[in-house]
Amino acid sequence: KQEVTQIPAALSVPEGENLVLNCSFTDSAIYNLQWFRQDPGKGLTSLLLIQSSQREQTSGRLNASLDKSSGRSTLYIAASQPGDSATYLCAVRPPGNQFYFGTGTSLTVIP
Amino acid sequence: AAGVIQSPRHLIKEKRETATLKCYPIPRHDTVYWYQQGPGQDPQFLISFYEKMQSDKGSIPDRFSAQQFSDYHSELNMSSLELGDSALYFCASSVWPGGYTGELFFGEGSRLTVL
Numbered sequence: 001k002q003e004v005t006q007i008p009a010a011l012s013v014p015e016g017e018n019l020v021l022n023c024s025f026t027d028s029a030i031y032n033l034q035w036f037r038q039d040p041g042k043g044l045t046s047l048l049l050i051q052s053s054q055r056e057q058t059s060g061r062l063n064a065s066l067d068k069s070s071g072r073s074t075l076y077i078a079a080s081q082p083g084d085s086a087t088y089l090c091a092v093r094p095p096g097n098q099f100y101f102g103t104g105t106s107l108t109v110i111p
Numbered sequence: 112a113a114g115v116i117q118s119p120r121h122l123i124k125e126k127r128e129t130a131t132l133k134c135y136p137i138p139r140h141d142t143v144y145w146y147q148q149g150p151g152q153d154p155q156f157l158i159s160f161y162e163k164m165q166s167d168k169g170s171i172p173d174r175f176s177a178q179q180f181s182d183y184h185s186e187l188n189m190s191s192l193e194l195g196d197s198a199l200y201f202c203a204s205s206v207w208p209g210g211y212t213g214e215l216f217f218g219e220g221s222r223l224t225v226l
């Protein structure tokens with residue numbers, strides 16, 4: 001069974017810093033990997049989707065990379081802003097219809 | 112663009128009562144997922160349906176049941192509610208991969224409070 005781990009569990013940075021969130025998974029046989037953002041009491045918003053054949057995806061200040069062979073993905077956030085404060089989750093999709101979620105990283109950006 | 116629609120957004124029930132949550136997936140999405148998220152926890156997979164048939168089962172209690180209807184909307188029925196059932200319940204939808212990205216989209220969730 002796929003296991004997904006996110007490090008760190010919590011992160012606090014001053015505004016303007018660049019930061020990296022990590023996601024690791026145990027089985028490299030994946031179809032895609034998706035990064036989500038969740039604000040307290042809200043739904044999960046999809047940030048970036050990386051197909052297994054891709055190595056990275058970019059959207060604005062966000063860049064996600066995927067190293068399938070080593071079972072790792074990183075989410076890079078440039079020039080962090082207080083509005084980036086949220087919980088970030090990664091989810092791995094093996095071939096088929098299941099998704100496996102990491103435990104999330106709670107990010108606080110201090111003004 | 113159309114998103115995943117969940118109703119009701121908030122629900123308050125007494126112990127031992129029954130609750131029903133509804134989910135309307137994004138048009139043309141063939142798969143619906145139900146997740147339960149307790150306070151401070153990551154989403155826990157309950158059950159999923161592909162083309163109106165149950166496709167995967169997670170940690171769904173026996174007191175809960177779900178189905179997907181001919182119009183692809185899904186309902187999660189919860190009976191004999193317990194205090195521990197208080198949580199955010201998310202519905203998500205996707206398209207079976209194979210020519211599609213397989214991206215997962217979530218609804219805003221239904222917050223169930225059991226008193």
